[in-house]
Every structure is written in structure tokens, then in C-alpha cells.
Amino acid sequence: MxxxxxxxxxxxxxxxxxxxxxxxxxxxxxxxxxxxxxxxxxxxxxxxxxxxxxxxxxxxxxxxxxxxxxxxxxxxxxxxxxxxxxxxxxxxxxxxxxxxxxxxxxxxxxxxxxxxxxxxxxxxxxxxxxxxxxxxxxxxxxxxxxxxxxxxxxxxxxxxxxxxxxxxxxxxxxxxxxxxxxxxxxxxxxxxxxxxxxxxxxxxxxxxxxxxxQPSFDVGLPPLDDPGFGDILAALVIASAAALFGLAACYLFPPVHAAFRRLRHPMVMLPLGGLTLGLLGALGGHLTLFKGLAETKELTASVGSWSSGELMKLAVVKLLALLVAASCGFPGGRIFPAVFIGASFGLCAQALVPEIPPAVAVSSAVMGVLLATTRQGWISLFTGAVLASSPTMLAVLCLASLPAWLIVTGRPQLELDHEGHSLR
Incomplete structure (x- = not known):
């Protein structure tokens, strides 16, 4: 035959x-x-x-x-x-x-x-x-x-x-x-x-x-030259926790978007969204405004001067600001704000466990949040590695991406179809 x-x-x-x-x-x-x-x-x-x-x-x-x-x-x-x-x-x-x-x-x-x-x-x-x-x-x-x-x-x-x-x-x-x-x-x-x-x-x-x-994603973190087993374990845990943190916005996206859509008119949705963002900015401070790349550099330039509570507050406020901005109709992308969210989350982990190198904490958390919010595996891995400015971190991130991907795959994305339902 x-x-x-x-x-x-x-x-x-x-x-x-x-x-x-x-x-x-x-x-x-x-x-x-x-x-x-x-x-x-x-x-x-x-x-x-x-x-x-x-x-x-x-x-x-x-x-x-x-x-x-x-x-x-x-x-x-x-x-x-x-x-x-x-x-x-x-x-x-x-x-x-x-x-x-x-x-x-x-x-x-x-x-x-x-x-x-x-x-x-x-x-x-x-x-x-x-x-x-x-x-x-x-x-x-x-x-x-x-x-x-x-x-x-x-x-x-x-x-x-x-x-x-x-x-x-x-x-x-x-x-x-x-x-x-x-x-x-x-x-x-x-x-x-x-x-x-x-x-x-x-x-x-x-x-x-x-x-x-001359743009640069280098946020000035001390490079990681010789990662150990502790660094690998930290990257696995932080990337997975950051992915879960990012997924919270993905699950909240449809109801928040639906609530703004019920207002129907852009002259109601967007001003109300702007007012909400202003209140969030007043709560979180000026670092939680704008797209986030310059603010990420400002944040990482003062590693050790922020408490874990302050850093988690920045991450939560920025996550809510991204959620509101994406829901009420402002045009824009999610990658740059997600980098700030991940950096804040990673530095919070590093503040709780100072033995974790900042490069491990920040790059792993940024990768985890990006995996959850964009579902772009390569771009998440690439961005995390670029922020670390260390070739040795690439191997660590490859391992850390595996449990984080298992957490996010098949889950709602931070993107909706034209009916307002989550893409998966």
C-alpha cells in the first residue's frame, strides 16, 4: 500500500x-x-x-x-x-x-x-x-x-x-x-x-x-559570574512566585475590563481610568507611573535602600495600574510595565533573603512576570538575561523558566478576544 x-x-x-x-x-x-x-x-x-x-x-x-x-x-x-x-x-x-x-x-x-x-x-x-x-x-x-x-x-x-x-x-x-x-x-x-x-x-x-x-536594558545590577546551587534554587522559586503574581492580573483582567466596558463611552471610561491611575500613583509614588524602564533603572540603582514592604507595595500598585490602564482603553503595551513589576518583586525577595544576588532575584522575577502576562517564552527569557548583563545567568534562567512555564501554560493571558474573554 x-x-x-x-x-x-x-x-x-x-x-x-x-x-x-x-x-x-x-x-x-x-x-x-x-x-x-x-x-x-x-x-x-x-x-x-x-x-x-x-x-x-x-x-x-x-x-x-x-x-x-x-x-x-x-x-x-x-x-x-x-x-x-x-x-x-x-x-x-x-x-x-x-x-x-x-x-x-x-x-x-x-x-x-x-x-x-x-x-x-x-x-x-x-x-x-x-x-x-x-x-x-x-x-x-x-x-x-x-x-x-x-x-x-x-x-x-x-x-x-x-x-x-x-x-x-x-x-x-x-x-x-x-x-x-x-x-x-x-x-x-x-x-x-x-x-x-x-x-x-x-x-x-x-x-x-x-x-x-543608544537605548539600553542594562539596569546596573552586579553581574553573576559563578552561580551556585543556592542561586539556581532561588531562581526557580522566585520565577515561579513571580509567575503566580503576574497571573493575578490575568485572572482579574476580564472582570475589570467588563466593568469599564459597561460605561460604554470613551469620555467616561478613560477619564475614570485616568483618575484611578492618579489615585494609584498617589498611593505608590512617582516610580509607579509611566512605562517603567527608566523607573526600573532608578529602582535598581538603590538596591538595599528599600524595605521589602515598600518594594512589594511598588509591585502591587504597578500591577494594578497596568491592569486598569489596559482595561479602560489606553493604548499601550504590557512588556515595559511588566519589567518594573518583576524588578520590584525580585528586589522584594532579595530584601527578604539578602544572600540572593540581585541579578538572580531581578532577572528571574522579570522573566516570571513576563511569562504570565505576555506568554512569550523567548522574549521573557531574553529580557531577563539582558537585565542581568551576565551570560552565566542565561543557563540559570533556562532552568527557572521550566516550572514557571508549567504554572502559566493553559492559564488566562493578559489579552482578551473580541468578546472580552481571556485568551489561553
Whole structure:
């Protein structure tokens, strides 16, 4: 009896790969420039809102009153954009992950404006989701006009890779995310053939970002050169505990999102969400505001000066702020706030058990929280390793990721479907 066999994959030749280089280079530069432009604009506006304006009014920059007023005002401003701008700043952010189907180009101005206002106003969300969505929309639209014969999915992959490379300042993160996405997709040629053009775009985006702004995820932790069995045990326990901590937000996400959706109108949901974020900021302090990367560096620069109670308070407040911001309709990503949450949680563990090296505590906790909130295994492992700035930590994190993954796999994610139900 004859048995049908699938034909072996066909390797792409250099003749097929070389024409992909120029589009990838152009997308890489363009994606990075959009990211850098929005980041610079948000930082300038942030300085005006949180330094110049309160100084002119004779109010403390991060007084409780100013945080409540500013975040409520940010909710009103973003609500107006969502209500009145064409495209309403895109779909419900709670159902948007990294990437996805291209939006219409008319959605992009409102999405970028809302994201800029949220970043400058102190909302606990990062820039990654809106920037990736905007770059995908623009790349897909322009690419289909310039080269109609090129598959639309190829333009989406180039834009995603280029933006992730720009965000992290390295193409490695993009390669990991795309390899995870491509692993379950049928396609011709080897994985590296399919990654060829996206890696060119990611590398170009990363280099453009490095040349123009020199970003860094190095938070200044003392490197771990010679891990022992105690360090491995600590990483296993902290990563698992952090994953459980992050899962709390995932389980709370659907009911909190549903409660805000019952308000129906963006001019009610977003101002109320902004007011709630302001109250949380007044409770947790200014470190719990904004996307979280600069605040993480400020936190880790003073290891040993925070009590375990203060650090746990920062982690809880930031987790609640991320939950509220993601539920009420602010556009933004979860990765950067999750890094701050993980760093606070890890430093809390280190404050309770001072024998644990800070690099082990922080990198393990960040990985655990990211595994729970993003369900992106590679990006969680990569981010934890980068924060530690120690190659030896990679092996420790690989082991620590295993029990943490068993805890989160099959559980609700911090992302909903279009019906408001948790993705798993």
C-alpha cells in the first residue's frame, strides 16, 4: 500500500533572497525612525507636563494632587482622541497583542496621538503595541502600493521584526519572537530562509535606534559570574512566585475590563481610568507611573535602600495600574510595565533573603512576570538575561523558566478576544 509523503521543503536560493534586502532595509530604518520620533515627542511632552508646568504653578512635580490631576486629564485627552479621531485609535487595546492584522492607514494618526498622550501623561503602559501596529499598517499600505506582487504577510513580518529590533536595540529579540510565531506555520524553505528578510529589517531597525539614541536594558545590577546551587534554587522559586503574581492580573483582567466596558463611552471610561491611575500613583509614588524602564533603572540603582514592604507595595500598585490602564482603553503595551513589576518583586525577595544576588532575584522575577502576562517564552527569557548583563545567568534562567512555564501554560493571558474573554 502506497504511503503519501509530504514533499521536502524547498530551500530558497540567493537569487530569491537578495531582492528582499532593499525593502527590509527601508522598513527597518522607517520603523526605527517612527519609534524614535514618537518616543522623543512623548519625552518632551512629559517634561512639560511633569516639570515645566508644575514648576510654573508652584506645585510639586509628583505631589499626590498633581498625579491625580494629570492622569485624569490624560484620560480626558485620550478619550477625546478615541471618541473623535477617524478610526477611534484602533480596536479595543485589550484584544491587541504584538502584531496582528494591519489596520487601515487612517487609524494610525489617532493611535499614535493617543499613545503619545498616554506615555507622556504617566499611564502604566509601554509603547510597543501601538508602535508595532502603526508600523505594520503603514508598511503594509505602502508596500502593497510599491510592490503589489510581494505577499502582504511579508510586509507584516518585516514591520513587526523591524519595530521589535528598534524597541529592544537588538535583532535577537525579533528573531526569537518571529521564530516562535513561525514554528507552527506551514511554509516553504527553512526557518532561516523565512527569517532572512525580517532579520535584515530587525538588524537595520536596531542599528538605527542604537546610532540615534543608544537605548539600553542594562539596569546596573552586579553581574553573576559563578552561580551556585543556592542561586539556581532561588531562581526557580522566585520565577515561579513571580509567575503566580503576574497571573493575578490575568485572572482579574476580564472582570475589570467588563466593568469599564459597561460605561460604554470613551469620555467616561478613560477619564475614570485616568483618575484611578492618579489615585494609584498617589498611593505608590512617582516610580509607579509611566512605562517603567527608566523607573526600573532608578529602582535598581538603590538596591538595599528599600524595605521589602515598600518594594512589594511598588509591585502591587504597578500591577494594578497596568491592569486598569489596559482595561479602560489606553493604548499601550504590557512588556515595559511588566519589567518594573518583576524588578520590584525580585528586589522584594532579595530584601527578604539578602544572600540572593540581585541579578538572580531581578532577572528571574522579570522573566516570571513576563511569562504570565505576555506568554512569550523567548522574549521573557531574553529580557531577563539582558537585565542581568551576565551570560552565566542565561543557563540559570533556562532552568527557572521550566516550572514557571508549567504554572502559566493553559492559564488566562493578559489579552482578551473580541468578546472580552481571556485568551489561553
Amino acid at each position: 502506497a504511503t503519501d509523503h509530504a514533499p521536502p521543503p524547498v530551500e530558497a536560493s540567493a537569487r530569491l533572497l537578495l531582492p528582499q534586502i532593499l525593502p527590509a532595509l527601508l522598513v527597518g530604518v522607517g520603523a526605527s525612525l517612527l519609534f524614535l520620533g514618537i518616543s522623543a515627542l512623548a519625552e518632551e511632552f512629559q517634561h512639560v507636563l511633569w516639570n515645566d508646568l508644575p514648576d510654573a504653578l508652584g506645585i510639586g512635580n509628583y505631589s499626590s494632587l498633581w498625579m491625580i490631576v494629570m492622569l485624569t486629564a490624560t484620560g480626558i485627552a485620550v478619550g477625546l482622541v478615541v471618541w473623535k479621531f477617524p478610526g477611534h485609535a484602533g480596536p479595543d487595546p485589550s484584544s491587541e497583542g504584538l502584531g496582528g492584522t494591519p489596520h487601515a492607514p487612517g487609524v494610525v494618526p489617532g493611535l499614535l496621538l493617543a499613545s503619545t498622550l498616554a506615555l507622556a501623561g504617566g499611564v502604566s503602559l509601554g509603547p510597543e503595541n501601538p508602535i508595532i501596529a502603526s508600523n505594520i499598517a503603514l508598511t503594509y499600505w505602502l508596500g502593497r502600493k510599491a510592490a503589489p506582487s510581494m505577499p502582504g504577510a511579508a510586509w507584516v513580518a518585516l514591520a513587526s521584526a523591524a519595530t521589535i529590533g528598534a524597541l529592544f536595540g537588538t535583532p535577537v529579540a525579533a528573531a526569537l519572537v518571529l521564530s516562535e510565531a513561525l514554528a507552527g506555520q506551514p511554509g516553504r524553505g527553512s526557518l532561516w530562509d523565512r527569517l532572512f528578510a525580517p532579520l535584515v529589517a530587525a538588524g537595520t531597525g536596531a542599528l538605527t535606534t542604537q546610532l540615534l539614541s
